[in-house]
Structure formats: structure tokens, C-alpha cells
Amino acid sequence: MSTLALLGGTPVRTHPFPAYRVIGASEIEAVTKVLESGILSRFLGTWHEDFFGGPQVQAFESEWAACFQAHHAVTVNSNTSGLYCAIGAAGVGPGDEVIVSPYTMSASAIAPVVFNAVPVFADIDPVGYGLDIASIRARITPRTKAILAVHIFGQAADMDPIMELAAEHGLTVIEDCAQAPFATYKGRPVGTIGHMGVFSLNYHKHIHTGEGGVVVTNDERFAERVQLIRNHAEAVVERKGVQDIVNMIGFNFRLGEMEAAIGRHQLAKGPELIAARQANVQALEAQLAGVPGLSMPTVLPGNTHVYYLHTLRYDAAATGVSRATFVKALKAELPHSELRDAEGPLIGEGYVRPLYLQPIYQRKIAYGTRGCPFTCGHHGGTVDYSPGICPNAEEAHATVITHELMRPPMTAEDIADVARAFHKVAENLEALRDLDAKASA
Numbered sequence: 001m002s003t004l005a006l007l008g009g010t011p012v013r014t015h016p017f018p019a020y021r022v023i024g025a026s027e028i029e030a031v032t033k034v035l036e037s038g039i040l041s042r043f044l045g046t047w048h049e050d051f052f053g054g055p056q057v058q059a060f061e062s063e064w065a066a067c068f069q070a071h072h073a074v075t076v077n078s079n080t081s082g083l084y085c086a087i088g089a090a091g092v093g094p095g096d097e098v099i100v101s102p103y104t105m106s107a108s109a110i111a112p113v114v115f116n117a118v119p120v121f122a123d124i125d126p127v128g129y130g131l132d133i134a135s136i137r138a139r140i141t142p143r144t145k146a147i148l149a150v151h152i153f154g155q156a157a158d159m160d161p162i163m164e165l166a167a168e169h170g171l172t173v174i175e176d177c178a179q180a181p182f183a184t185y186k187g188r189p190v191g192t193i194g195h196m197g198v199f200s201l202n203y204h205k206h207i208h209t210g211e212g213g214v215v216v217t218n219d220e221r222f223a224e225r226v227q228l229i230r231n232h233a234e235a236v237v238e239r240k241g242v243q244d245i246v247n248m249i250g251f252n253f254r255l256g257e258m259e260a261a262i263g264r265h266q267l268a269k270g271p272e273l274i275a276a277r278q279a280n281v282q283a284l285e286a287q288l289a290g291v292p293g294l295s296m297p298t299v300l301p302g303n304t305h306v307y308y309l310h311t312l313r314y315d316a317a318a319t320g321v322s323r324a325t326f327v328k329a330l331k332a333e334l335p336h337s338e339l340r341d342a343e344g345p346l347i348g349e350g351y352v353r354p355l356y357l358q359p360i361y362q363r364k365i366a367y368g369t370r371g372c373p374f375t376c377g378h379h380g381g382t383v384d385y386s387p388g389i390c391p392n393a394e395e396a397h398a399t400v401i402t403h404e405l406m407r408p409p410m411t412a413e414d415i416a417d418v419a420r421a422f423h424k425v426a427e428n429l430e431a432l433r434d435l436d437a438k439a440s441a
């Protein structure tokens, strides 16, 4: 049994893991062509044929729509701005509530706040981590206008019951697909199961353009409203003859021609990049079998998982070692990944803290100093952000280990090193128990 690196032994590996590099020769060539063309963007914020953007943006949108079986795809400069567009397009406004998961990136919940609406957090299913239908049902009030379902970590939330409930109450359903491009639910790609779906193209995601995003929908009216919010709606509606001007407050969320050109190649590479992740996860999970206290993520029946993150459940009662100490020992055995040196080994405790614990919700301060939108004016209800409102999310946050060490171009050897680190830590639980005991003494 070799000594843990945490206790002065030799680490399993010190040379860095390969950088997550998915941009190659075809993207470089495509960007060069855009630069040579002289058209780096061709959007006009007025009702004109250039309202829809330049040739790369429009080609990328039609390819994206075809790939994800959507009638419309509208590019934006991030998933965050795509969520703003979708929430705005749904007509959400002051006094409305939007039901959202607390176990997601902060942008999913902030989109309603931008339109002066109140996010209401429903709990998650403890197995798949998507929104739990019973909890959503319990949170519906006469003010509820929309449900924002997040396909977290790479697999779909259970959409059929959500769509049924939404139909019963006349709610709009928006899917946050940032972590799940190419994931399927009962054979259908995520994004158009709800009324609108929003994808991310930021550099952490499966496919990327540095920064970027796409909104998909099968509804022509939503597509038009998203296009307007993306591009200075207030200056366009009159000449375009748009009568419904609710939320037609424009932003500039337009994607550049270079990003769109990159995106077209990334889209084509998507399936191959997803398959590489799935193969790495499969190899890693086979090698992690038998590590005490660890359970592998569950792929829900009917889902394909695209593994934005690989989430392991850690049982401290089974090992007698706190998760914090277990992860600290693992990190000591493993190197950082190239290009992300400062972050250390890409493995960590939990995911994000349930969002309602952020100061904005705890203090109910967003717009100005008077508690808008939570306690001021139009929202006649009360909203509860107390610790404990979503026990499954809190429990997941306290017991999950997440890592990115399965992203391409991680090789079989790299994956084997990751597994070796887990096994080494597992063989040294006794020493870690002593460490925990000393820390708490």
C-alpha cells in the first residue's frame, strides 16, 4: 500500500491532463474565410432584411434547427441571454412566478428576475437531479406563468409529466439545455419537448464558440419574439407591424459571424465529441467498480446521457471519511488539466450550492433597494427561500463528487490514472479517518 500524496507520498500522476481542445483546422479555416470576407457581423436593429443577421448566422441557425428537429433556431451571444429572450418571449412580467430548479447554474433562475418576475424553487429528483414533478405541482400558484426545466449534468429532466402539468395550468415550459446538447428523452432530442429550449456555446460546454447560445422552438410566434428581444425590439416592432409589444424591450444579444462559422463546424463534430465522453465514462465507471462509498450516476429509463459532468454519489457513512477529506486526498494524487492550471485537478465537492442560498434570494434584494421583485409592488404573494425548502437539492449538494476528467481528448491511459487515484485513496481510508479525527478533535 503506497502512502497518499496528501500525507507526503508520491502522487499517482503529476504531468497535466490534456486540455479540452475541440477547435481544430476546420474552424480556423472557417474563421479565416469570414475575416477575408470583411463581414464580421451583418445585423441591423431595424426592420430590414439584415434584421436576421449575416450569412454565417443564418446558415448556422438552419443547420442547428435541422440537427435538433426544431422549426426555428435563433442564435444569441450566450445561453444566459437566450434564457432572457425565452422568458421575455413567454410574456413573463411583474407579479408572475417562474418555477425553476435550485440545482443549476445561477443564470437559469436569474432570467425571470430580469423581467421583474419571481423565481420559485421546486425540489429535484434525487436520482436524475432534474425537477421533481410532485414538488413542481406543490409550488404552483395563480401567479405561476412558466416552468424552467434544466437538463442538468447531461441528461433530460422527466419532461412528459412536466408538459402534462403545464398544459393543465396553461404554463409555458422552457428547457435549459446548456448541459445537454444531443441528449435525448424517449428518443427525442431535448430542446423542443418544451415550448422553447436554450443551448449554450460557452467554452466549458460540449461544443462551443468561445461564447454563444441558441434558442430553439417549434412556435413561430415565440421565434419572432426571441428574434426581437435579441435585436433592439423597440426599434423594430412598428415597421415590422408587431402588435403585441409586451416585453418588446430590446437587447443586443447578437452572435458574430466568426462565432457562427465556428459553430457550424462544432455542430457537425458534436456527435463524435459526445461519443468520446460516453466511452470515457463507461471505461471509468468499469474501473471504479468496487471503490467503497461511491455510486455511479443513474441514467433514467428513456434517457441518453451526454455527461457534461460526471457525478458520483459519495457515502461518508460507508467509508468513515468526510467527503472533504476524500476529495482533498484525490486532488493530491492528480494533476491539473492544461490551459486551466489555476483550477487544480478538475474534480470537486458538490456542484453549485442550491441557488436560493445566494444573497440575492436570502436578502431579497435585486432591483433597487426596495426588495423588487420579491417583496415590492406587483407580487402579492410571499416567496420562501429558507434553507431546507429543497431537501433533495441540499442533500445532493452535500454528497455529490463532480469531475470533468472524462472530456475528450482524455485517453484510456488518462482515464486509468483517474481510476488509480480513486483506488489509492480507497486503500488508505484508515489514514484519512485519523486525519478527520484529528481535525475534529
Ligand SMILES: *Cc1c(COP(=O)(O)O)cnc(C)c1O
Pocket (backbone or CB within 6 Å): 077, 078, 079, 080, 081, 104, 105, 107, 108, 150, 152, 176, 178, 179, 199, 200, 201, 202, 212, 213
Ligand atoms: C453554462 C450554463 C448556463 C449559462 O450559459 P452561458 O452560455 O455561459 O450563458 C446556463 N445554464 C446552465 C445549466 C449552464 O450549465
